[in-house]
Amino acid sequence: MKARKKTDSGHTASKASDLSPERRGVIVAHHGVAVEVLYDGGERDMVRVKRRSGHVVGDDVLVRGEVLERLPRRTELRRRDAMRGVHLVGANLDVLGIVVAAFPLPPAGFIDRAVVAARAAGLDPFLVINKCDLDQADNAVAALQGIYAGSVMVFPLSAVTGDGLAPLLAFLGAGHRGAFVGTTGVGKSSLLNAICPEIDLKVGALNVFNDRGCNTTTVSTLHALPDGGELIDTPGFQDFGLVDISMQELAAHYPGFEETHELACRFRNCRHRSEPCCAVIDLVAQGRISAERYATYLEILNEVESGELEARQREWKK
Numbered sequence: 647m648k649a650r651k652k653t654d655s656g657h658t659a660s661k662a663s664d665l666s667p668e669r670r671g672v673i674v675a676h677h678g679v680a681v682e683v684l685y686d687g688g689e690r691d692m693v694r695v696k697r698r699s700g701h702v703v704g705d706d707v708l709v710r711g712e713v714l715e716r717l718p719r720r721t722e723l724r725r726r727d728a729m730r731g732v733h734l735v736g737a738n739l740d741v742l743g744i745v746v747a748a749f750p751l752p753p754a755g756f757i758d759r760a761v762v763a764a765r766a767a768g769l770d771p772f773l774v775i776n777k778c779d780l781d782q783a784d785n786a787v788a789a790l791q792g793i794y795a796g797s798v799m800v801f802p803l804s805a806v807t808g809d810g811l812a813p814l815l816a817f818l819g820a821g822h823r824g825a826f827v828g829t830t831g832v833g834k835s836s837l838l839n840a841i842c843p844e845i846d847l848k849v850g851a852l853n854v855f856n857d858r859g860c861n862t863t864t865v866s867t868l869h870a871l872p873d874g875g876e877l878i879d880t881p882g883f884q885d886f887g888l889v890d891i892s893m894q895e896l897a898a899h900y901p902g903f904e905e906t907h908e909l910a911c912r913f914r915n916c917r918h919r920s921e922p923c924c925a926v927i928d929l930v931a932q933g934r935i936s937a938e939r940y941a942t943y944l945e946i947l948n949e950v951e952s953g954e955l956e957a958r959q960r961e962w963k964k
């Protein structure tokens with residue numbers, strides 16, 4: 647009987663695999679119990695992994711036979727769903743494309759949470775406003791530009807007509823690895839198809855009652871772009887809950903608070919909620935931060951504080 651050994655990916659592999667050459671690659675798709683690896687030489691292969699192996703698209707790996715070893719990550723982006731479950735969005739990303747449609751608009755706070763999560767993970771977030779061919783687009787673009795243009799790069803475009811795609815291609819062509827995230831139906835897969843027609847990702851119809859999507863993409867996939875750069879298409883999701891973000895990180899990364907970074911609050915650990923001599927509250931009073939933007943900050947602050955409390959309780963139980 648052949649000797650068997652336990653591998654990093656949790657499977658048993660025969661000694662024969664020890665003789666296989668070691669190959670380096672990147673995970674380009676994750677199918678639950680198997681991942682697709684693109685090797686440095688250009689060939690692809692499926693490798694079996696444990697269902698909850700913790701691997702994600704974008705992971706650099708070494709594969710020898712059936713044995714897959716994950717290499718350390720440069721960055722990792724996580725999010726929390728409505729049931730408090732934590733999901734990895736991608737590994738080794740440089741940029742995050744937050745895709746919204748000009749209509750219907752994204753859930754309140756979606757963009758803000760994604761920007762904060764990306765920045766806290768060391769990624770540069772940018773905003774893509776798709777479906778600018780729609781009648782309602784001008785107002786939506788003006789409103790979103792008004793809020794976010796001072797904080798992140800904003801790309802208004804249409805995957806259907808191709809208008810506005812060139813600046814995005816130039817940005818990605820600088821060699822970034824990014825992911826498109828957004829709610830279902832905003833056109834993430836359509837955009838990737840428009841950027842690189844050979845990819846030919848499945849695109850879904852919209853629900854006729856609410857113009858929203860129907861979770862067409864079910865697996866994240868990484869694609870090399872023809873003019874440089876790489877992009878991950880992800881399945882749509884509704885919640886970009888923050889994971890292990892401190893109150894200081896929230897205030898430092900919240901879009902629209904950039905002006906406050908140069909100013910000092912009286913208290914070093916000011917939460918910008920009701921503390922005296924708070925630079926943020928002053929800017930709200932002066933109308934330089936809108937009441938609406940501040941209200942969204944407070945809402946996210948409540949979540950962050952609940953998260954901090956949960957983390958402390960976990961520590962106490964240890």
Ligand SMILES: Nc1nc2c(ncn2[C@@H]2O[C@H](COP(=O)(O)OP(=O)(O)OP(=O)(O)O)[C@@H](O)[C@H]2O)c(=O)[nH]1
Pocket residue numbers: 776777778779780803804805806807828829830831832833834835836837848849850851852859860861862863864880881882883
């Ligand atoms: N009018 C218009 N429709 C678009 C545009 N881009 C995508 N769509 C439509 O939006 C619908 C959803 O597109 P998808 O590309 O499947 O959206 P998705 O974000 O990948 O959705 P999930 O995979 O479910 O997360 C399709 O019917 C597309 O034809 C656009 O620029 N303009």
Ligand SMILES: [Mg+2]
Pocket residue numbers: 834835836848849862863879880881882
């Ligand atoms: Mg899709």
